[in-house]
Amino acid sequence: MVNDTAEVVVVGAGIVGAAIAYELAKRGHDVLIVEKGTLGGAVSGASLACISTHMMDLDELPLLRWSCEAWKRLHDEFGGFEYHACGQLRFVLRDDDIDVARRWVDAERGVGLAPELLDPTQVREVEPLLEGPVVGASWSTADAVVNPFLAVRMFLKAARSQGARVRAHCPVEALVESDGAIRGVRTTDREVVAARQVVLAAGPWTARLAATVDLALPIKPRKAQCLATVRMPPSIRRVVGACESGGGVEAGYTQIQQAHNGQILFNTVLAGGQSDDGAQDNVSQVDEPFVRDSVATLLMLFPQLLDVALLRSWVRFEAVTPDDRFLIGSGGPDGLWIAAGDCGTGFVRAPAIARCVADMLTDETPIFDTSIYAPGRFDGSKAAWA
Numbered sequence: 388m389v390n391d392t393a394e395v396v397v398v399g400a401g402i403v404g405a406a407i408a409y410e411l412a413k414r415g416h417d418v419l420i421v422e423k424g425t426l427g428g429a430v431s432g433a434s435l436a437c438i439s440t441h442m443m444d445l446d447e448l449p450l451l452r453w454s455c456e457a458w459k460r461l462h463d464e465f466g467g468f469e470y471h472a473c474g475q476l477r478f479v480l481r482d483d484d485i486d487v488a489r490r491w492v493d494a495e496r497g498v499g500l501a502p503e504l505l506d507p508t509q510v511r512e513v514e515p516l517l518e519g520p521v522v523g524a525s526w527s528t529a530d531a532v533v534n535p536f537l538a539v540r541m542f543l544k545a546a547r548s549q550g551a552r553v554r555a556h557c558p559v560e561a562l563v564e565s566d567g568a569i570r571g572v573r574t575t576d577r578e579v580v581a582a583r584q585v586v587l588a589a590g591p592w593t594a595r596l597a598a599t600v601d602l603a604l605p606i607k608p609r610k611a612q613c614l615a616t617v618r619m620p621p622s623i624r625r626v627v628g629a630c631e632s633g634g635g636v637e638a639g640y641t642q643i644q645q646a647h648n649g650q651i652l653f654n655t656v657l658a659g660g661q662s663d664d665g666a667q668d669n670v671s672q673v674d675e676p677f678v679r680d681s682v683a684t685l686l687m688l689f690p691q692l693l694d695v696a697l698l699r700s701w702v703r704f705e706a707v708t709p710d711d712r713f714l715i716g717s718g719g720p721d722g723l724w725i726a727a728g729d730c731g732t733g734f735v736r737a738p739a740i741a742r743c744v745a746d747m748l749t750d751e752t753p754i755f756d757t758s759i760y761a762p763g764r765f766d767g768s769k770a771a772w773a
């Protein structure tokens with residue numbers, strides 16, 4: 388029995404699903420977004436939400452750049468999500484790694500971006516409390532941060548204003564398919580929502596839903612952890628990250644920033660790693676070594692924060708793919724679209740992903756080269772997770 392109908396059902400109200408719902412509703416589509424939990428309550432709400440092009444995938448720079456500009460336009464148009472263009476420093480701890488930073492700066496300047504390489508004196512001019520033993524830093528002035536919960540709400544509010552409907556606490560159990568075409572979704576309450584188009588933006592749960600129509604997607608969960616201090620007077624002005632290979636830990640990354648409410652948010656994470664399938668279903672605690680590394684890195688860089696008290700920690704599970712890129716595009720039965728596989732940097736990309744999905748769904752040529760995101764790009768490749 389059909390309980391509801393929509394032209395397009397978007398599964399998942401994280402930042403990606405919310406942005407897609409808005410983009411489609413704006414183009415006049417009848418959109419229903421269904422979320423199994425609270426709106427933005429999975430990875431998106433746990434994000435540090437840095438909006439950046441710096442030290443990312445060079446092949447993705449056109450999309451990243453467009454997306455950063457889109458965030459600025461959204462701030463100008465809607466506001467209300469604490470968009471703050473604070474810029475980002477990527478610190479370097481070893482002389483050898485200055486060349487790594489220089490290569491990134493040169494490559495990005497070559498395509499018209501404007502990062503700079505700073506010496507230690509200049510670093511302290513940009514971030515006065517950064518007194519740790521850095522030998523330099525790259526500096527990307529255009530980068531920004533947003534409040535992740537408010538950003539999800541901004542998109543959903545904008546989508547609703549264009550006629551989209553939003554249902555929270557409504558888990559989808561399976562996709563409904565017949566004759567090679569998608570027909571809608573079935574919820575765990577056995578309700579069927581009929582739809583000719585379904586967009587899966589369900590983060591690390593996407594592969595499980597795709598499997599209900601025998602579509603295998605190479606997405607695995609990865610544990611992401613974060614720490615927050617009590618509120619502090621303004622202390623850290625920028626997003627402070629580690630330069631590739633020059634982080635607090637070998638081949639890892641660090642991200643430190645002060646939120647609008649005064650809390651210092653920070654983490655230091657080893658690159659790579661995956662969790663077992665199903666890990667994303669459970670609430671888990673941060674790991675002790677993670678806390679030790681993160682606190683050590685924070686205090687190494689900002690010794691004046693020695694007495695600051697930690698308030699809370701959290702864990703969420705990002706969705707990773709074999710080549711660290713999103714899956715964006717059609718897959719499986721006609722009318723099924725995939726927008727998942729954030730690999731830990733999905734916040735910045737969300738407006739551009741929404742644009743790509745809306746272009747594809749409406750038979751328009753996407754403004755970016757989407758072939759690098761094709762969901763079927765690993766088909767037949769035994770080395771997908773090598």
Ligand SMILES: Cc1cc2nc3c(=O)[nH]c(=O)nc-3n(C[C@H](O)[C@H](O)[C@H](O)COP(=O)(O)OP(=O)(O)OC[C@H]3O[C@@H](n4cnc5c(N)ncnc54)[C@H](O)[C@@H]3O)c2cc1C
Pocket residue numbers: 398399400401402403404421422423424425426427428429430431432433434435436437438557558559560588589590591592593596611612613654703704705726727728729730731732733734735736
């Ligand atoms: C600590 C941390 C720091 C980060 N920092 C940054 C950063 O600085 N910059 C950046 O760009 N990115 C960052 N990220 C990554 C970024 O937050 C994610 O890439 C992004 O939020 C992913 O959004 P999403 O919508 O794909 O996934 P999610 O937010 O996980 O949304 C998917 C939604 O689908 C819902 N869902 C799942 N299954 C179902 C179902 N069966 N039925 C209905 N709904 C379902 C889920 O409940 C969830 O709400 C960070 C992440 C973390 C954890």
